[in-house]
Amino acid sequence: MHEQRHVPVLLDRCVELLAPALTEPESVLVDVTLGMGGHSEALLSRLPGLRVVGLDRDPQAIEIASARLAPFGERFTAVHAIYDDVLDVVQDVVGRPVQGLLGDLGVSSLQLDEVERGFSYAHDAPLDMRMDASTGITAADVLNGYDEADLVRILRTYGEERFAPRIARGVLEARRRAPLARTSELVSIVRAAIPAAARQTGGNPAKRTFQALRIEVNGELSTLESFLPDAVETLAVGGRIVVMSYQSLEDRLVKLALARGARSSAPAGLPVEPETHRPYLELLTRGAEQAGASELEANPRSASVRLRAAERLRPTPEHMLLRSARWAG
Known part of the structure; x- marks a missing residue:
């Protein structure tokens, strides 16, 4: 239950x-x-x-x-x-x-524990993150559709992510090859964008990016x-x-x-x-x-x-x- x-x-x-x-x-x-x-x-x-x-x-x-x-x-x-x-x-x-x-x-807790909803950076799942899965844009829509400046803005504002420009550039480079669809893809982009020294503290480096996307998707x-x-x-x-x-x-x-x-x-x-x-x-x-x-x-x-x-x-x-x-x- x-x-x-x-x-x-x-x-x-x-x-x-x-x-x-x-x-x-x-x-x-x-x-x-x-x-x-x-x-x-x-x-x-x-x-x-x-x-x-x-x-x-x-x-x-x-x-x-x-x-x-x-x-x-x-x-x-x-x-x-x-x-x-x-x-x-x-x-x-x-x-x-x-x-x-x-x-x-x-x-x-329900949303975090339902892996397929894409809220968790710890599990591979579709890039969704909608609290009401019946309506609205998904995290994939944001990542594949927003321009670089808007991606930087939401990462900085909603995730307080100091490496926002590097992550945004990584997203644009990845989506030129193919649209982003899975949370594991985003985690890999974030890990590659954040310097190794900065990844040593503060938990999973994708935490702030996932928070920012979730806030944007759900307003x-x-x-x-x-x-x-x-x-x-x-x-x-x-x-x-x-x-x-x-x-x-x-x-x-x-x-x-x-x-x-x-x-x-x-x-x-x-x-x-x-x-x-x-x-x-x-x-x-x-x-x-x-x-x-x-x-x-x-x-x-x-x-x-x-x-x-x-x-x-x-x-x-x-x-x-x-x-x-x-x-x-």
């Missing part, structure tokens, strides 16, 4: 942070990256009055999680959607602001940028949001969005801070929390996790507009 090999990251900490907002009857949590449903299962088990709406762009994840969470009956609803659609989904499925929101970003950073303000507006006052990131670009976006809400927007020097300028979020973590030693031992995939959380303090003008426009009736 898929779920038997899946260990949800920072499970107890997520429950600890979210539970205070989810104790009232008819509380709703939106798990915007449902995956195989491990976090949702724990929350539904420990909070008997909770309802969970689970989103995922991956139809296979929806199928697996729905089977796993079937014992909870109508307390669980699955929706095939990308998480930046959260406002529309909540409007359609719940009809009111929610008490909790959980995001576990990046590639899922991950643009989706996250769109999602974060909508996620905050989806929360009821007193509601809580927990987001786990696995690379610095994601974590930086989450940090900025939550910090923005936790700061006063009043001009300096005002004798009284207007209510509309007071912080609308309270940070629940000091910086980004990481996995401890016991978590790392039980779940090596938690090594790069960065968790941030916040609570909704008050409505904003945008929130009030959404309440009247979206939650009418």
Whole structure:
């Protein structure tokens, strides 16, 4: 079974942070990256009055999680959607602001473990990397269709790869002979492009390139940028949001969005801070929390996790507009 090999990251900490907002009857949590449903299962088990709406762009994840969470009956609803659609989904499925929101970003255990999906540089597979394999461009489309400048840009921006120009030139040389089709071909290009001395540290040298391609194929950073303000507006006052990131670009976006809400927007020097300028979020973590030693031992995939959380303090003008426009009736 898929779920038997899946260990949800920072499970107890997520429950600890979210539970205070989810104790009232008819509380709703939106798990915007449902995956195989491990976090949702724990929350539904420990909070008997909770309802969970689970989103995922991956139809296979929806199928697996729905089977796993079937014992909870109508307390669980699955929706095939990308998480930046959260406002529309909540409007359609719940009809009111929610008490909790959980995001576990990046590639899922399911996607990593399904070798043929091409997310792993450790196994030979088609160059796909789509989280929803039914739509969109593949990694092969990017590698065979983008010009050299665009390849350099995505490798530098999304992979923070300092040898991006060398790798991009290697891709162009290889595709002149034949279109790239397999992950093993890309791994070989990266190994040849990166100097031997630089390959001695930092794990597999293809890691950053695969990350960059996956982010480009799935539009991950643009989706996250769109999602974060909508996620905050989806929360009821007193509601809580927990987001786990696995690379610095994601974590930086989450940090900025939550910090923005936790700061006063009043001009300096005002004798009284207007209510509309007071912080609308309270940070629940000091910086980004990481996995401890016991978590790392039980779940090596938690090594790069960065968790941030916040609570909704008050409505904003945008929130009030959404309440009247979206939650009418």
